Amino acid sequence: MKFCIVGWCGHTHYIVEGLKKLPDFEVSGVASGETERSGQYILDILDRCELKFPVRPKLFDSWTAMLDEVKPDVISADGPYHLHGMECLEAAKRGIHVFSEKPITLDLKELSSIEQACAETGAVIVSMVGIRYDAAFWTAHRLVREGVIGKIKVIHTQKSYKLGTRPEFYKKRELYGGTIPWVGSHAIDWILWFTGSEFESVTAxxxxxxNFGNGTMEIAGECLFRLKNGVIATSxxxxxxxxxxxxxxxxxxxxxxSKGVLEVMEGKVHLITADSDRYIEPEEPPQSLFEDFIGGLRGTNPLPATTADTIALTRACLLARESADKHTTEYFK
Amino acid sequence: MKFCIVGWCGHTHYIVEGLKKLPDFEVSGVASGETERSGQYILDILDRCELKFPVRPKLFDSWTAMLDEVKPDVISADGPYHLHGMECLEAAKRGIHVFSEKPITLDLKELSSIEQACAETGAVIVSMVGIRYDAAFWTAHRLVREGVIGKIKVIHTQKSYKLGTRPEFYKKRELYGGTIPWVGSHAIDWILWFTGSEFESVTAxxxxxxNFGNGTMEIAGECLFRLKNGVIATSxxxxxxxxxxxxxxxxxxxxxxSKGVLEVMEGKVHLITADSDRYIEPEEPPQSLFEDFIGGLRGTNPLPATTADTIALTRACLLARESADKHTTEYFK
Incomplete structure (x- = not known):
């Protein structure tokens, strides 16, 4: 499998642990996802990670030229936030699988184009839902899916970050995308992942x-979801x-x-049922997110998320943002 | 001040601690709020509480007859849940102040009638918002109102109860009123109390x-509120x-x-600010809810909540229920 890296603006570090365990997996090329700087910064990152490659990854000026010349099987897409969509779309059109920063696009129309391209070419897109691989969340998910709390009735999820000093592009909606899609994508992903259901509606x-001088960046957001299986959830x-x-x-x-309450907080997994109230020791997942992604493509393990899951998550983030922008309730088809 | 007790189906025990500290405060009469049983059960409760009265409270068959004969200054209204409204309305029409179980009515039209009657006669209605007097909530509220977390941006509240075996009337909406008004009234009250704002909209x-065989009783509900001051809240x-x-x-x-996060959980008050992360020792409020209510009527301390607060809370509970029934967003005028 030939792999190329397009941009490293977000969570592409998820590939590093995977690459260390996939010695046969070559990085054929790297390119910046942006016009402002060369992809040299990505080679520098790879050097700092002390990854060993049989052949040094080739640096490209243009990421689209790289796709056409190298014809990779897989790319990581992590250009500036507003370019994930174009990167995913161009790859999907070429039948190239994508490990994309989330949300995979900031635009609902572009999302539909990506969905259609994937359907046509069979490209698989999985977004960087890294917190699924946090030991506490991983363990909690396993327990819930095993039925320890019975039928889920309600879910509350929370993402609370320190603001710190954010890069300049956070101040502009068209570059940043919004706090519900960027920060909230995890909180929304967990709802889909734990329930295994689709969303019916969102009000946000x-x-x-x-917002401490951060332009149009939303300092906070709250979402109310109803799922098709009846679960009610807030984020x-x-x-x-x-x-x-x-x-x-x-x-x-x-x-x-219906049979218990399970909670992840401060990295701990707390389970209360009819006959017990205890903390469960979090277990590390057997493989990292990127290994599972590659294993899923190779057929040696299930994918961390399907393309349909990725599309559903992205649509939920963007419809939640639309609900919040317009003060409407948005419905999922 | 003459005081009468109408029904003791819910939280009228809040009066007991107060009565022990108000020795000049006489219970002039008691009556059941319902036709099915006499108010003798209330006298029995008072006996078990070992309250000493200069004159034994008189037992009435009819609570309206009691209002007309005794002409109390104040009553507690805690008949079956579906009768709070009528009890509050009849008292308010007579200019009698009411310490009512919450929600004070299960019907929006009746709420408007109560509001109008209070405006006309000057009757004060305060509902049994007892958890405000829990030391942790009391302390958290004081800290937030003092500004330790700056400007509130978002709030999440939670009420989670053991189901146990509920009385038969919980199975019927017309008698029980619904889980959002009954259980949720506290969670909704805290939002009003902490923000000091009015609600703008609710989606629930x-x-x-x-629901384990409990008829129409809702096992769970989730609400999303926007407040007029911009705070976003979920319950x-x-x-x-x-x-x-x-x-x-x-x-x-x-x-x-904008300056910190404050949380009450498991009776603890957790405060994080820019320079500290600590638990605050909860302080008991100086007086109990009922003492504050009576002191408020006498003018010796502020009321625990105004009549306007009580009406606003009840309206919020009922509009949240309506939103949940109809799958709409409800707006507050």
């Missing part, structure tokens, strides 16, 4: 007031974690079901 | 499937707390603001 609000998404907090993020999920 | 869902309300949990209820509030 977000707020860019009091709280914000950059309000104070500087004095012990960690950067405060990621949480609480699932209440 | 609730679900009576998988999770359910009867899914497992039997193995250490306490009956799992009451929570998390407020994230």
């Amino acid at each position: 609000f977000h707020d860019s007031n009091d 709280s998404i914000e950059f309000l974690r104070p500087a004095g907090a012990p960690t950067h993020g405060d990621d949480r999920i609480r699932c209440a079901g | 869902f609730h679900d009576s499937n998988d 999770s309300i359910e009867f899914l707390r497992p039997a193995g949990a250490p306490t009956h209820g799992d009451d929570r509030i998390r407020c994230a603001g």
